[in-house]
Structure formats: structure tokens, C-alpha cells
Amino acid sequence: MSHSENAAPSNKLVRALIYTVLIFFVIYYLLPLYVMLVNSVKTLEDIRTGNLMALPKLLTFQPWRDAWSNAQIGVEATGLKPYFANSLMIVVPAVALSTITGALNGYVLTKYRFPGADIVFGMLLLSCFIPFQIVLIPAARILGLIGWSGTIQGLILIHFVYGIGFSTLFFRNYYAAFPTELIRAAQIDGASFFQIFRRILLPSSGPIIVVTVIWQFTNQWNDFLFGASFSGYTSTPITVALNNLVNSSTGVKEYNVHFAGAVLAALPTLIVYIVSGRYFVRGLMAGAVKG
Amino acid sequence: MASLTIDNLHKSYGATKVLKGINIEIEDGGFLVLVGPSGCGKSTLLNTIAGLEEITEGDIRIGGTSVAGLHPSKRDIAMVFQSYALYPNMTVAQNISFGMEIRKIDKPTREAAIKRVADVLQIEELLKRKPSQLSGGQRQRVAMGRALVRDPQVFLFDEPLSNLDAKLRVDMRTEIKRLHQRMGTTIVYVTHDQIEALTLATKIAVLKAGELQQFGTPDEIYNDPINMFVAEFMGSPSMNLLDCDVTNEDGLMLRLAGGQYPDVVLPAPDCDGLARYVGQTVKLGVRPEALTDPEGANRSTDRIVEAMCYIDVVEPAGSDTFAVAKIGAFEAIARLRADAQITPGELTPLAFNMSKAVFFDPATQQRIR
Amino acid sequence: MKDTLQNWLPRLVVAPTFLLVVLFVYGFILYTGYLSMTDSRMLPSYGFIGLENYTKLFNLRHWNIALVNLAIFGVLYIGICSALGLFLAILLDQKIRAEGFIRPIYLYPMALSFIVTGTAWKWFLDPGIGLEHTMHVWGWTSFQFNWIKDRDYAIYTVVMAAVWQSSGFVMAMFLAGLRGVDSDIIKAAQIDGASGVTIYRRIIIPLMRPVFLSAFVVLAHLAIKVYDLVIALTGGGPGQATELPATFMYSYTFARNQMGVGASSAIIMLVMVFSIVIPYVYSELRQGQSK
Numbered sequence: 002m003s004h005s006e007n008a009a010p011s012n013k014l015v016r017a018l019i020y021t022v023l024i025f026f027v028i029y030y031l032l033p034l035y036v037m038l039v040n041s042v043k044t045l046e047d048i049r050t051g052n053l054m055a056l057p058k059l060l061t062f063q064p065w066r067d068a069w070s071n072a073q074i075g076v077e078a079t080g081l082k083p084y085f086a087n088s089l090m091i092v093v094p095a096v097a098l099s100t101i102t103g104a105l106n107g108y109v110l111t112k113y114r115f116p117g118a119d120i121v122f123g124m125l126l127l128s129c130f131i132p133f134q135i136v137l138i139p140a141a142r143i144l145g146l147i148g149w150s151g152t153i154q155g156l157i158l159i160h161f162v163y164g165i166g167f168s169t170l171f172f173r174n175y176y177a178a179f180p181t182e183l184i185r186a187a188q189i190d191g192a193s194f195f196q197i198f199r200r201i202l203l204p205s206s207g208p209i210i211v212v213t214v215i216w217q218f219t220n221q222w223n224d225f226l227f228g229a230s231f232s233g234y235t236s237t238p239i240t241v242a243l244n245n246l247v248n249s250s251t252g253v254k255e256y257n258v259h260f261a262g263a264v265l266a267a268l269p270t271l272i273v274y275i276v277s278g279r280y281f282v283r284g285l286m287a288g289a290v291k292g
Numbered sequence: 293m294a295s296l297t298i299d300n301l302h303k304s305y306g307a308t309k310v311l312k313g314i315n316i317e318i319e320d321g322g323f324l325v326l327v328g329p330s331g332c333g334k335s336t337l338l339n340t341i342a343g344l345e346e347i348t349e350g351d352i353r354i355g356g357t358s359v360a361g362l363h364p365s366k367r368d369i370a371m372v373f374q375s376y377a378l379y380p381n382m383t384v385a386q387n388i389s390f391g392m393e394i395r396k397i398d399k400p401t402r403e404a405a406i407k408r409v410a411d412v413l414q415i416e417e418l419l420k421r422k423p424s425q426l427s428g429g430q431r432q433r434v435a436m437g438r439a440l441v442r443d444p445q446v447f448l449f450d451e452p453l454s455n456l457d458a459k460l461r462v463d464m465r466t467e468i469k470r471l472h473q474r475m476g477t478t479i480v481y482v483t484h485d486q487i488e489a490l491t492l493a494t495k496i497a498v499l500k501a502g503e504l505q506q507f508g509t510p511d512e513i514y515n516d517p518i519n520m521f522v523a524e525f526m527g528s529p530s531m532n533l534l535d536c537d538v539t540n541e542d543g544l545m546l547r548l549a550g551g552q553y554p555d556v557v558l559p560a561p562d563c564d565g566l567a568r569y570v571g572q573t574v575k576l577g578v579r580p581e582a583l584t585d586p587e588g589a590n591r592s593t594d595r596i597v598e599a600m601c602y603i604d605v606v607e608p609a610g611s612d613t614f615a616v617a618k619i620g621a622f623e624a625i626a627r628l629r630a631d632a633q634i635t636p637g638e639l640t641p642l643a644f645n646m647s648k649a650v651f652f653d654p655a656t657q658q659r660i661r
Numbered sequence: 662m663k664d665t666l667q668n669w670l671p672r673l674v675v676a677p678t679f680l681l682v683v684l685f686v687y688g689f690i691l692y693t694g695y696l697s698m699t700d701s702r703m704l705p706s707y708g709f710i711g712l713e714n715y716t717k718l719f720n721l722r723h724w725n726i727a728l729v730n731l732a733i734f735g736v737l738y739i740g741i742c743s744a745l746g747l748f749l750a751i752l753l754d755q756k757i758r759a760e761g762f763i764r765p766i767y768l769y770p771m772a773l774s775f776i777v778t779g780t781a782w783k784w785f786l787d788p789g790i791g792l793e794h795t796m797h798v799w800g801w802t803s804f805q806f807n808w809i810k811d812r813d814y815a816i817y818t819v820v821m822a823a824v825w826q827s828s829g830f831v832m833a834m835f836l837a838g839l840r841g842v843d844s845d846i847i848k849a850a851q852i853d854g855a856s857g858v859t860i861y862r863r864i865i866i867p868l869m870r871p872v873f874l875s876a877f878v879v880l881a882h883l884a885i886k887v888y889d890l891v892i893a894l895t896g897g898g899p900g901q902a903t904e905l906p907a908t909f910m911y912s913y914t915f916a917r918n919q920m921g922v923g924a925s926s927a928i929i930m931l932v933m934v935f936s937i938v939i940p941y942v943y944s945e946l947r948q949g950q951s952k
Contacts, residue, residue, distance in 0.1 A: 019752050023759075026749060027766050030829060033781040034769075040784075052795035053785065102678045113671035121679055123946060128686040130938040132886045134910040134927040138696060138920060139689040142705065162685045165678050182377035185344050186438075190391030191365030194670045200390075204381035223774035225889035230915070240776045244893055247780050256784055263780040267773050274772035278765050281772065282833055363667065 041065060041261035048256050064257035068265055072258050074246050075237075081262055084242035088222060090153050091238060095160035096217040102161075103168020103213055104206065108198055110169070111176040112184050122173060129166035136163075137230050144231060151233020159231060160221045167220075168213050175209040176202065211280045219270045219281070239266045294355030294368075294445040295320045296341070296478055302349035303336055303502075310336050312502045313350070318495055320355075321476045327489040328499035329525070334482045335450060337499070341480060342448050343367050354445055365391075370439035371448040374455065376431045378423035378438075385419040388438050409437045412471075429460045436471075449481040453488065465491060486526045490514060498522050515648070520657040523577050523650065529614065532583065532624035533652070536576045538569045546576060548620025554639065556599045556620045561646040565660040574660060575652040580614065580627035582645035588629040589643035601626075601642045606634055617642060690931065697925035703918040714925040724926065726901050727909040730816050734905065735884040737820045738827070743876055745824065746831025747869070751861060753832070754839045764836070767829035775826070779893025782822040783809070812902040815895055819903055822894055823887065831876050838872035839865060878941045882934050906930050 036053055041064050043057040051058065070080035109115075110122050140159060141150070149155035179202065187197045228238040237245075243266045247259045274281050296318045303311035310333045318324040326334040339345040341352055343364035351358050359367045378387050386393075388409060389402040410416045413433045423431060432452065439447055449468075453461045469492055472479055483489055489496050490510045498505040498513060498521075506518040517523035523531045536546040536558075544560035544567065560566055566574070589596045602618040613628045617640075626642055634640055651660040697715070700708040718724050749767060753760055770778065785791045788807040796804035808814035842865055850860050888907035895903040897912070906926055914923030 016755075019755055019757070023749075023752055023757065023763055027763055030766050030770060030825070033778070033785060033825065036785055037781050048790060052798040053791055054795055105674050106678060109671040109675045115672055119946070121675065123942070124687070125679070125682055126942055126946075127935075127939070128682050130882050130934055130942075131686060131690070132882075132907065132927070132930045132934050134886075134888075134907055135693050135931045136685065136689040137911075137927070138705065138914060138924060139692040140685065142692075143685075162681050165682055180375055180377060182373040182375050183379060185339075185342070185364075186371065186373060186377040187379070187390070188344065189342060189364045189369065189371050190438075191363075191394045192390075194667060194674075196394065201379055201381075219772055223776070225774065225776050225892065226911075229892075230911075240774050240889070243780065244776050247783070247893070248896060256790060259780060259784065263777045267777040270772045270774070271769070274765075274769055278768070282768065 037260045037264050040257055041068075041264055043257050045253070045255060045257055064255070064261040065265075067255070067258045068246075068261035072246055072255070072262065073249065074242050081239055081242055081246070081265055084237050084239040085265070087153065087232075087236055088238040088240075091156045091160065091236070092218060092221045095157045095164065095221055096214055098157070098161040099164030099168045099217055100210065100213045102165055103170075103172045104203070104210070105198070106165070106169040107172025107174075107176045108202055110173050111179070112181060113194075122169070125166045125169045127166075128163070129170065133163070133226055137226075141231065151231065151236055153236045155231055156227060156236060156238070159227050160224065163227075164217050164221065167216060171209055171213045171216070172206075175206070179205065208280065208283075211277060212283050215273055215277060215281050218273060222270050294478060295322075295353075296324070296446055296480065297353040297356075298337075298341070298350070299353065300350040301337070301340065301347055301352065303333075303340060303345065304348045310502050311340070314497075314499075314504050316495075316497050316504065316507055318478065318480075321478055323472055323479045323481065323492055323494045325489040325493035325496050326480065326482045326499060327484065327486055327496060327525075328505075330484060331501075332499040333502040334484075334499050338371075338448055338450055338480060338482045341446070342369055342371050365394075368442075368445040369448055370442040370444040370446075371450065372435045372439050372452045374451040376423075376435040376452075376455075378426075378431060378434055380423055383420055383422055384415065384426070384434050384437075387423070387434060388419075388441050391438070391442060405441050409441045412440065413437050428456050429464065432456060432460075432464055436468075440471075445478065447477055447479045449479065451483055452481075454483070454485070468492065487528060490526065496526075498525060500525075517577075517650065518659055520575060520577075520652045523652070527579060529580050529625045529627075532576075532578045532580065532619070532622075534576045534578070534619055534622045534624060535573050535654070536620070537573055538566055538571065540570045544570070548576075548622060550618070550620045553602045553618045553621060554600050556601065558597050558599065558644055558646060561595055561649055563651060563660065566651060569651075569653075569660065573654060575654050577650040577652060578624065578644065579648060580625045582648040583617070583619075583624060583626040584643050584645075585626075585628040585632040585634065586641055586643045588632060590645055593645060593647045595645060595647035597644045597646055598641045599644065600639050603634055603636050603638055603640050606636050693924045693927055697921060697928050699921055701920035701924065703920065705920060710921070714921040715929075718922050718925050718929070721922070723901055723904065724906075724909055727904045727906045730903060731885065731905050733816055734820055734823070734887075735881065737817070738823050738884050739877060739880045741820070741824045742828045742831045742880055743873065745828045746876065747835050747866075749828070749832040750835035750839055753836055764833070767832055769829070770826040771830045773826065775887070775889035776893045778822055778826050779890050782818070782825070783894050786818050786821075809895065810899060812899050815899060815902045819887075819891055819894060823884075823890055826890075827880065827883065831880070834872055834876055834879075835869065838869050842868055874941070878937055881937050885930055885933050906933075 039056060040048055040053060042060055042062060043051070043064075044059055044061055047058050068081055070082050071078055072080045074081070074084070106125070110118055144150045144155045144159075149158065183201055184197055187201050192200060223240060224238065225240045225244065228241040232238060232241060243262050246262050296316075298314055298316040301311055301314040302309070314337060316324065326337055328334050336345060340347050343359065343362055347360060351360050353359065354367060354369070379390065382390065385406050388406050392402045392405065406419065410419055413436060415430065415433050415437060418426060418430055418434065423434070426434065435452070452468075453464050456464060465488060472492075481492060490513075493510050495507065496510055496513045497507045500521055506513060506522045508516075513522060513526055517526065520533060524533065534548060536548045538560070539545045539547055546558045546560050548556040548558075550556065586598055603615050604618060604623070605616040607614040607616070608630065611630060613630055613632055613634065615626045615628055615634060617624055617626050628634060652658065653660055696705055698709060698711055700706055700710050753764060757763065786806070786809040788794065788810060793804060793806045796806075809818045846864060847860060850864050855863065886907060887905060888911065891897055891903055891905055891908050897904045897908045906929065910923050910926045910930065913919045913926065
């Protein structure tokens with residue numbers, strides 16, 4: 002970072018200009034969030050007669066209550082609450098499963114290299130990039146065959162399987178930098194395969210576990226395609242419910258409720274981002290820069 | 293404590309042969325140093341002894357019992373790694389006792405063992421620290437402690453000193469030697485540093501490209517090298533290898549043609565093999581300390597011969613002065629007394645200790661005896 | 662071998678998840694590939710008809726609109742994201758005191774679901790309540806901005822929302838790249854008398870080539886896969902004005918009961934993604950090995 006100190010323009014005018022541009026973009030990136038938040042606490046009347054940018058004339062949390070528990074989604078007026086719960090029930094086990102398998106795969110692929118390990122890794126890596134449209138039809142068939150169509154466990158399976166690639170990539174790259182001599186020392190100490198994993202590797206894996214969990218959680222929580230394709234009446238995730246809410250053609254468009262619902266759907270990933278943004282960015286980078 | 297036998301050991305990765313039929317035997321309590329340039333297979337050899345890598349062919353016996361195929365933990369060995377390989381999440385005490393913990397040895401016994409080792413290595417005050425809070429030398433001690441506590445039949449050291457700075461390296465070298473003298477356990481030690489090899493070993497194995505070049509005592513390796521590779525690799529500065537013509541004029545003579553510098557002609561020492569090379573060129577090997585100022589020459593031998601040589605560069609090194617000299621037309625390093633009067637750019641008489649001279653066939657690179 | 666189990670354990674650990682991926686990714690690709698050559702309509706059927714679906718596909722106006730839209734969207738999305746990302750990264754690299762505050766704001770949209778982004782932008786761009794309405798309320802009554810309702814311009818609103826979501830991420834990639842430049846090189850250039858602008862133009866940006874490549878691959882594969890955003894923002898409309906291959910595949914397969922054609926469109930998408938990703942992954946893996 003030292004170079005930026007040297008290269009920093011000293012001219013006051015230039016620096017003022019830079020700050021102006023940076024602040025302009027701060028507003029640009031924040032504006033949609035501001036619009037969502039401020040309009041989620043307005044009355045519908047206020048939105049229609051007022052403007053999108055203005056602060057509410059009358060502060061009301063009714064849209065939030067409606068979005069959470071009263072709004073008409075599909076046929077029933079349940080609000081987003083049950084769908085929020087569905088998303089949690091799908092995402093939590095799927096994240097846990099794909100993180101654990103990613104860690105084990107990364108461990109084996111770096112520390113117990115067997116013939117063909119590169120091919121295995123290459124195939125797992127490539128699976129990260131497929132457009133999921135390619136698997137929709139057969140996945141629907143398989144879920145039907147095993148009787149998991151439209152179920153929570155069906156979606157857990159799907160998210161788990163398509164999360165393996167990235168989890169493995171993260172852990173492989175992390176463990177590749179983990180000294181192999183430590184594994185050897187533990188082998189000489191008599192530790193078994195799983196003892197080495199649990200006692201030597203896992204205690205040093207905190208950061209990469211956080212990165213993987215955040216990445217998988219964000220991706221799976223935000224998923225729409227699988228939810229729209231494979232969920233049923235009792236397993237619809239929140240993204241699909243939100244879209245149904247916003248795009249339902251019946252009745253008055255309750256913009257304030259839509260905005261409240263959108264913020265509700267975004268809240269878990271936003272909180273994760275605010276709490277551990279550093280790890281979130283690291284995950285994004287690891288997903289982009291491989292090898 | 294046990295003897296170690298390596299019997300016709302082969303190791304390949306696919307089609308790449310990294311060890312090509314190694315035979316080494318070291319007696320109980322011996323200190324074997326495996327030395328060679330990087331990529332010679334010395335670390336692989338050590339790993340096969342440890343059981344960290346499988347062998348392709350041959351056998352390894354510890355105390356007369358074959359260990360081929362045995363898991364590392366069942367070979368009764370302990371290993372000190374180049375990077376020390378201390379478990380970063382455990383304290384020093386936990387690092388030392390981890391192996392015992394795995395073997396489900398009860399806590400009082402473990403504590404006693406930790407204390408015993410900490411005592412030997414004087415690391416009592418470090419026991420509660422994490423590896424990240426230790427200096428390089430302290431980590432080195434802890435790594436040795438982890439090996440010591442196992443009380444194994446054979447200790448394996450994989451370049452244990454290469455991550456230390458120069459002064460600490462010398463101290464630790466002495467420490468390892470002292471430890472070996474006191475405990476008398478068999479040790480196999482890998483290094484690329486030939487001085488470590490010479491100072492520590494009871495037996496040295498010099499490897500190159502997966503083949504054992506020479507196996508012998510430090511004295512044999514240093515004074516009686518089997519080929520040009522061993523001669524050049526061991527010793528610092530390395531042995532001078534000079535082209536010379538063998539002639540027969542009232543006995544065998546060696547002529548180093550000088551071109552613009554004076555020719556040097558030396559009487560050949562006793563070496564039966566040399567007679568076959570009359571009229572041919574051979575490599576004369578002279579160590580720097582066998583090429584010195586006449587006053588500093590070892591007069592206990594009658595094989596001292598003086599010749600005028602051109603001095604190119606003078607490098608005082610405190611205890612000695614090294615000079616780059618032209619022996620005939622060839623550059624050689626001479627090791628002179630620190631107070632030797634010598635000036636670069638002048639002709640000076642240098643004393644050759646021909647009793648230490650060795651000869652090699654330039655084509656086969658093998659020793660002429 | 663006396664420790665057979667310990668020798669085989671690593672492979673046994675990787676095997677189940679690897680087989681799952683082989684089935685769910687590569688097996689499914691083959692199945693979809695086969696379906697694309699059958700007369701499947703509402704349900705899979707196995708009457709082999711060769712490449713007829715592909716001929717049909719490329720004669721469909723709908724598909725050609727989707728391809729043109731993808732071209733427009735892809736070029737603008739990748740181009741603007743890269744340019745904006747690099748621009749903001751360079752500005753942020755000027756020893757900005759508030760960097761720790763600004764950077765997370767630029768990046769947070771990446772944590773949001775495309776459905777949320779789509780919802781926010783849908784109403785923000787809606788002439789009835791959004792920007793246009795707001796300008797009218799503020800007194801600029803002649804202001805017009807109804808692209809989202811305009812067949813010729815709706816695709817550009819998809820670009821706007823997508824750029825908003827992804828450009829911060831590209832900025833983070835470039836910033837990491839800029840920070841990775843050896844500061845000695847920059848000192849050497851300063852001693853050579855190069856100005857700040859010259860240092861960036863002649864030395865730093867040319868060193869960013871790998872980042873450009875990574876950004877391109879990530880953005881291109883996102884562009885081909887983008888589905889949720891279109892669904893939430895425009896639903897593919899007005900008419901078919903914002904259809905993309907991903908939405909085309911979904912509607913032909915599941916709504917229009919043309920599974921064979923849907924499968925063939927999925928194969929085309931896969932070919933597009935793989936032709937970008939495979940060379941990249943291959944070269945990254947090769948580099949990783951030569952290290």
C-alpha cells in the first residue's frame with residue numbers, strides 16, 4: 002500500500018474532485034437501499050402523492066407487519082413469514098453439508114494426492130460455472146423419482162450438490178498453503194486420517210470456514226431459479242415468495258409492502274455482510290481468482 | 293536404539309526414478325548424514341525411512357526388522373522437519389505430548405515426559421506458549437523436544453538447521469552433536485550443507501540424481517573421494533580440479549601448461565594408476581589447504597613441492613587468506629596463512645602438498661588410484 | 662500393505678460427493694444433451710429427432726431476440742462494470758481517508774438477491790411512482806424516463822440494475838490488484854520521473870491484465886446465467902423485449918411445453934459458458950502447477 006502514499010496527488014483541487022466523485026457513487030450505490038427503506042415506512046397514499054425520495058410524512062410500520070405476516074402471497078394471506086422459515090430450513094442444512102464436504106475434499110485433494118486427483122478437482126471446479134438451466138430438467142426428474150419433488154429436503158439436496166464445487170475450491174486453495182510437514186509430523190505421532198483433520202487442520206481453518214459459510218449462505222439464500230423450479234406449496238423459499246408478492250396481478254399494488262418485503266428478504270445476507278464483510282469479499286475474490 | 297539397513301532401495305514416481313538402488317548400512321548409535329545438491333533424492337530417501345513415502349523396490353530394516361509398508365507411527369522413529377512443523381494451534385507442551393495423547397498414554401506419564409524433555413532442552417519456560425510466540429531457535433528446540441520425547445530407535449532430521457541464521461545454526465549444530473554423544477541414538481540427518489555433514493556424521497552418504505556416489509566416514513569422503521562430484525561437492529572452498537598432462541621424464545611428472553603464465557611442473561606422487569595415463573590429460577585435485585605459502589606448508593610430509601604461480605586476487609578472511617592463483621593457465625584457490633606476504637598481480641612461490649593430491653579420469657570422472 | 666484402510670480412506674471420503682457431482686452435473690448435462698435431440702414436449706420423451714430442435718431454435722424469433730439481448734446486455738454489462746470498477750478502484754487507491762467507509766458501500770449490492778435488486782429498481786424506474794414521478798413532483802414536469810416500459814430501451818434498464826449490483830465487486834477485484842503491485846516498481850518509475858497518471862497508464866494498468874481477464878470471465882458467465890434479475894425487473898417484457906437465453910429456456914421448458922427446444926437452448930448456454938470458462942480454468946490450473 003506504500004505506493005499509494007507516494008502516488009497520491011497533492012493538488013487540493015484534484016483531491017476535492019476525487020472526493021466529489023467518490024461521494025457521488027456512495028449516493029448512487031445507497032440510493033436504491035434508501036428508496037426501499039424510506040418507502041417501506043410510508044403509507045400507500047404518501048407514496049402515490051409524494052415522491053420516492055422524500056421522507057415519510059407519517060411514519061408507519063404497518064407495511065412491515067403486513068409484509069411479514071399479512072400480505073397476500075399466492076392464494077393465502079400469510080405474509081413472508083412461512084417462506085422466511087422455509088428458506089432457513091433449506092439453507093442452514095445445505096450450507097452445513099456443503100461446507101463439511103468441501104473441507105474434507107480440500108483436505109484429501111491437497112494432502113493425500115492420489116492418481117487422478119487433478120481430474121477430480123478439475124471436474125469439481127468446472128461444476129461451479131455451469132448455467133443451472135442445463136440441469137433443471139433432469140434434476141426435476143430425479144427429485145420426482147426419489148419422491149422429493151416440492152419438498153424442503155429436495156431443495157437441500159440440490160443446494161448441497163451444487164455448492165460442493167465452490168466449497169471444495171475454497172478449502173483446497175486454503176489447505177494448499179497449509180504446510181504438508183505438519184501432516185507428516187502428525188502421521189509420525191500416530192494420528193489417523195480423521196484425527197489429523199480434526200486436531201490439526203480444523204483448528205486452523207477458522208477463516209476459510211467463515212468465508213465458505215458466508216459464500217454458500219449468500220448464494221443459497223439469494224437463489225431464485227432452483228426455488229422457482231423445485232419448490233412446492235410447503236417449501237417455497239423467500240425469494241420466490243417475494244417475486245410472487247411483487248408481481249401478483251390481483252388487487253392494488255402495495256408498493257410500501259413490496260419494499261418492506263424486499264428489505265426483509267435482503268436482511269439476513271445484509272446482516273452477514275455488515276458483520277463480516279471482510280470474509281465476504283475474500284470469498285468473492287477466491288471465487289474469481291482460482292489456481 | 294538400533295541399526296539401520298537400506299537394501300537396494302528404489303523409488304519412482306510414475307516413470308521418474310528418484311532413487312536408483314540405494315544400499316546403506318549404519319550401525320547402532322551411528323550418525324548418518326545424507327548429503328547432496330537439491331533434487332538428489334536425499335529428502336525422499338529420508339521420507340521412505342520415515343514411512344511417509346512408499347518404496348517401489350528393496351527393503352528398509354530398523355534393528356534388523358523390515359519396516360517396509362509399516363505406518364510411520366509404527367516404525368519407532370521420530371522426525372524433526374525443516375519447517376519444524378509445530379502444530380500452530382497447540383502449546384509447546386501439547387506439541388510435545390500430542391503423539392502420546394494419540395497413543396492414549398495417561399496424563400501423569402505425559403507430564404513427566406514433558407518435564408524430562410523440557411529439562412534436557414531447557415525449554416521449561418516456553419511450555420505454555422504457542423509456536424507463533426517463539427523465536428526460530430526456540431521452535432527448533434521444541435521440534436527436537438517433540439522428537440526426543442518419543443525415545444525412538446532412530447531419529448530423522450530433515451535439514452533442521454536451514455531456516456536458522458548463521459550463528460544460531462552453528463550453535464544448534466553443536467547442540468545436536470552433544471545430544472547425540474549423550475544419548476547415543478541412531479540418527480539419520482539430511483542436509484545440503486557439506487560442513488554440517490562433515491562435523492556431525494559418523495558416516496556420510498553423498499547422493500546425486502538418485503544414486504549413491506560414496507558412502508564412508510567423513511575422513512574418507514573428504515580425503516579419499518571416489519569421483520569428481522564428491523571431490524567438488526565436499527569441502528569449502530571446493531577442491532581445485534586442474535587439467536594436467538602426465539609425462540614420463542625420470543619418473544612421472546605432471547605438467548600444467550601456462551600459456552601467458554609460467555608452466556607448472558610437479559613430480560607425481562605415488563599413484564599406480566597414473567602410469568596408464570602417460571601422454572594423456574588427467575584432472576589433478578588439490579584442496580585449497582594443500583596449496584599454500586611455503587612457510588605455512590605442512591612440513592611433516594616430504595611431498596611438498598614449490599612452484600611459481602601468478603596471484604590474481606587476494607581475499608583475506610581473518611583466520612586465513614585465500615588467493616585466486618593461476619596454476620599454469622588454470623584458476624585455483626590457495627589457502628595461505630593470514631600473515632602471508634602476498635600481492636595480487638605478482639608471481640609468488642606456492643607450496644603443493646602432493647601427498648594430498650588426487651587424480652581423476654576426465655572422461656569417466658572416476659578416481660585414478 | 663498393512664494399512665490398507667488408511668490408504669484407501671482419503672479416496673473413500675472424496676468418492677461420494679464426487680460421484681454426486683458427476684451424476685448431478687455431468688450426468689445431467691448428458692441427459693439434457695440427449696433430450697435436446699428428442700421430441701420431448703411437456704414431459705421427457707425419447708423419440709430421437711437429431712438436430713431438429715436446434716434448427717427450430719435458431720428459426721425462432723423469440724430465441725433470436727434473446728441472443729441479441731444477450732449480446733447487448735453482455736457487452737454493456739461487462740464493459741461498464743470493468744470501466745467503472747477500474748475507475749473507482751483507482752480513485753480509492755489515492756490514499757482516501759474514508760476508504761474503510763466507502764468501500765463496503767460500493768460492494769454491498771453483491772450481497773443482495775437479484776430478486777431484491779430487481780424489485781428495488783423496478784419501482785425506482787417505474788414512471789408512475791419512480792424517478793419520473795419524483796421529478797414531476799419536484800417541478801420538472803417535462804422530465805421523461807420510461808425506458809422500463811419501452812420495448813426499445815427496456816434491456817438497458819436491465820443493464821443499469823445489473824451494473825449497480827456487480828460494479829462494486831469488480832472495483833474490489835481491481836483494488837486488490839492495484840494493491841498487489843510491487844511498490845518498488847512504482848518507486849523506480851517515480852525516480853524515472855513519471856507522473857501519477859503516467860504511472861497508472863503505462864505501468865499499473867498494464868499489470869492489471871490478469872484482473873481484467875478474471876473480471877471478464879466472472880462477468881461473462883454471470884451475464885449468460887442471469888435469470889432472476891430479468892424476472893424481477895421486467896418479467897422478460899414489455900412483450901419479449903428483455904428476454905434472455907436463461908428466461909427463454911425456462912419458459913419454453915416449463916411454461917410452453919417445448920422441452921426439447923428448451924433443452925437445446927440450455928445446451929447452447931452451456932457451450933457459451935464453457936467456451937469462456939474452460940480455457941481460463943485450464944490456464945489457471947496449469948499456472949498453479951508450474952508454481
